[in-house]
Amino acid sequence: MSAFVNQKYKSLWIGVAGLVLLPLVFQGIGLTLDAATVVVILAMAAMGLNLLVGTTGLVSFGHSAWFGIGGYAAALAQLHWFPGQMWVPLLFSVAFTAALSLVVGFLILRRRGVYFSLLTLALCALTFAISFRWTSLTGGEGGLGGIERYTLGPLNLDDQLTYYAVVAVIGLAVLYVLLRVVRSPFGHVLVAIRENEQRATFQGYDINKYKLLAFVLSASVTALAGALLVFLHRLAAAESTTVGFSGELLAIVVIGGMRSFLGPALGSVFFLLFRELFSMYTDNWLLWFGLIFVGFIVFSPSGLTGIWAQLRRRFQHQPEDSAAMSKRKIYEGLPLPEFLRPARREGEVLQAQGISKHFGGIQAVREAQLTVEAGQIHALIGPNGAGKTTTFNLISGMFMPDAGKVRLNGQEIQHLPPDRICQKGLARSFQITNLFKGLSIYENLRLSLQARHAARFNFWRDIDSYPEIHAETAELMKFLGLQGMEEVGGGDLSYGGQRLVDLGLALGSKPQVLLMDEPLAGLAAAERERVSNLVKTIASNIPVLIVEHDIDRVLSLSHRVTVMNQGEVLMSGTPEEVRNDRRVQEIYTGTGTPPVTGRVAGHAGDRPLLLNFEKVNAFYGKSHILNDASLQVREGEIVALLGRNGAGKSTLLKTLVGLVKPASGQVEYAGRNIAGLSAPDIARLGLGYVPQGRGLFAGMTVAENLALGRLARPTDGSNGIVWNEEQILHYFPRLKERMHVAADYLSGGEQQMVAVARALSGNVKLLLLDEPFEGLAPTVVQELFTVFDLLRQHVSILIVEHNLDLVLALADRVYALERGAVFHEGPAEPLLTRLDYRKQILWL
């Protein structure tokens, strides 16, 4: 870290050099000293804006409002309350703006993203309207004149050079203040908010406070700049408050470089030079400047400093991921660092009781309860739709339960926001990687540890003056096996590395209890081993609650298991009890008794091959979901795709249909290679798809939904079968009266019928069904079952369904998927009729 020492204040020295050289260069090229002063003032305003835009990620389109308010406040102060003075009005204007921005910020920061930006735009327009029209206060169009500069001790500020020097000194002071803020714990949290606001909240930061302070600071700095400009021109005018000027400030920030500290200063030099030099040739210099602005956003959003950094990277070698990985030192079997061990507790640490939640009309979780005791690894398992993820989210504060209580060491936490829950001692990791991707691993972990430190809101002291946080970060990295990779960016890591950092973020919150959401998902075997060992080591000090689909691994890992099904807790017991419990086995592998009457599977061995899906690999982000998956479907047969959640079944269908691009492998359909084609093209070749949840369009009637099915696909039956309206009603007579009812108001079964009918409204040769029987009443299930059975003669069907009794009765052959690869393939009949064989293959 010693390289930092020179780095730290580099910006300051560059600033000094720049401020000294600026007037010399300007006068050398024929520009006035006043122009140099304007550059410094604009740089100040832009750097103030950048604290909000670049550092915190909040785009303000209305910063000219603060510029103008600062200017008018200073002018009014001098004219009415402090005549003959300059410094008091200056101070007044900053104080006034700080107070005003506190109130305004409190109001408008409640809205995020686009709404916040639009609100700043409105604020700017409002300020302009007031400046322009409230003539008695602001002088209206003419502005407020008669502002004087006076003196500072022996210095006559009316002299151009003297004023420049004074402004430069103030500018340097502002630079210093901003530098300290950016280097402080507070400043680092702002960056975390920009990178991943949600994660920052879950790490225990009350982000609203941070945003508000950043807002006030930003507004105050810009206001100071505005006041200095008023003293320069000896006039406060409405031009400073226009939206146009806001745009210029924003352009300065973007062109200079949002992500660099001095970028905005560079941008203001560029702006002024551009203006002065181009306005000699053309009146329309702002047009060209605007085009450059747009050009930067389209081609190089990181601005001039970004281009500079890219050039540097070409000539210097940056640590690449593989090179960085080679510096990695992995220590196996380390104990949990001392500072992460909570005070030893016995008995219950986390207790959830009577937790219920409904979304819309659906009861997702009903009266769930579970208890995590000290020293325990507690697993929460259940099939798809069981409600375990929702329960997990309810306990960890992502949603508030409708009813029930969650107690952490006796204290109720169910009504608290996520940052408070984290501060109380509950930390969670995320299933879908949720890091600060733009920051280094070191910074990611340091931010988490910092949140539990008293100095987390300090905006003045340098983070390097907290050696204890640095020491803890180093030890945590060593524990996780990431030592040596400090500088690697979160987004550059392999998937396994990202999962480790995610775990590290949760650990860094020094929790009393750790919640882990599918920690093993998508990991390769070796990584799964390492993470499991880490979890065991952690659990000897911190109790852990895990939600996981990988049942084998989690049963061997945990001390206690809770099983959920259909939103309720089924049972809670030791892993052995759960493994042998018949009810649990039933919800995963079925009872052996088909709930429908109907057919017996047939053979399609001699029929032509329709689909050859071979060694396909597919990714979701960096997560490797399909692993050399292969299957085949012949004409006229029904093939079932089985496997537990997370096995990759839905992803396989989506890859087939073109919604996910295969990374490698072959997909041959009816003799054509369709891998890599777009989804509409694949659909037109005769693949019909009924997704999980049916995918009906809300606000449209049955007829309208069906019409969309007919719109873009061939309907002549030349490559497959197609149902016209008559046939739809023949198979699903129930829909006759429902033709003009909005899809939202149909029952589940009717919706499923519409979804199937819509898929078959265009030529279809291969029909893909994802969980078609989910949530349907038995009579409807029977109806659909019969229809699919009848369809077999005309169309091949590939069906994903977790109700094994049902799907094994329907299918001819099955493929079973686990971790993205097929581990079993064969006829459906033996699995249907012999329950022990079924359990042998499909249960643990």
Add this chain to the structure above:
Amino acid sequence: MEIVFLLEQVVNGLVLGGYYLLLALGLSLIFSVGGIVNLAHGAFYALGAYVSLEVIKYFGFGASIFITPLAVGLLGILFERYLLRRFYTADPILSLLVTFGLAMVGEQFIRMVWGAAPLASTMPPEFKGQLLVGDMMFSRYRLFILGVVAVVMCGIWLLLHKTSFGRVVRAGVQKPDMVAVLGIRLQPYMTAIVMLGVATAALGGVLFGPIAVVQPAMGTEIMTVAFVVVVIGGLGSFWGVVLAALLVGVVRGITIHFEPAAGEASMYVLMFLVLMFRPRGLLGERIERFE
């Protein structure tokens, strides 16, 4: 007498609201399909006013109502194809910045071609004068505008709800993946909707040229109002935008009557109030990407 005058103000407010509605609708359309808040919308409005002045010279006002939106709409196609499309899946902040930059460029471009001074736009003689309705007096031209806006609004509603095109657009807004697996390519529809949005903005410029001040900054001025309407009504809500436009028009109209200088400020106050109590607008939907 007072009540009659007040009623007149309300109706004038509705006209004003219709004015904003035209622009706000186009904005809302573009947002619905692309998820992008088009800060350059005002530039198309201004362009509509200026191009209309040229078209009127050769073809008259009546023709301009049809030709100008079409011409500017074609520009909208280029806008979508070469600029907007790059930002559908990008960080929303970048799309805001780029359209904002384009608005700047648009204003400067107009300044370059037509000059900075306001241009005179004359009202077509057929619409000059007042119309007496009971005890109330209304400007004929403003009633005409109200009529056109009503027609356009109905047209857009019919397009979205009663045609196949509209169905695809609405489906694509909800579930673009599902639309794709039904064999429908969504991109041409999005281009068409952007073109429609831009054309309605240009139509606004044509209609309001005769009664507004035609100068390069007119785009920026109308934009802030249009955004107030869209934010009050809720991004992506058709009826919310209609309601909000009328509300803003009436509030502004009445405020101007009593305290002219506060007219502009009144709608911002209204917006802040609505946002404090109904954050997603009067009838707005929750759009997660933008939170």
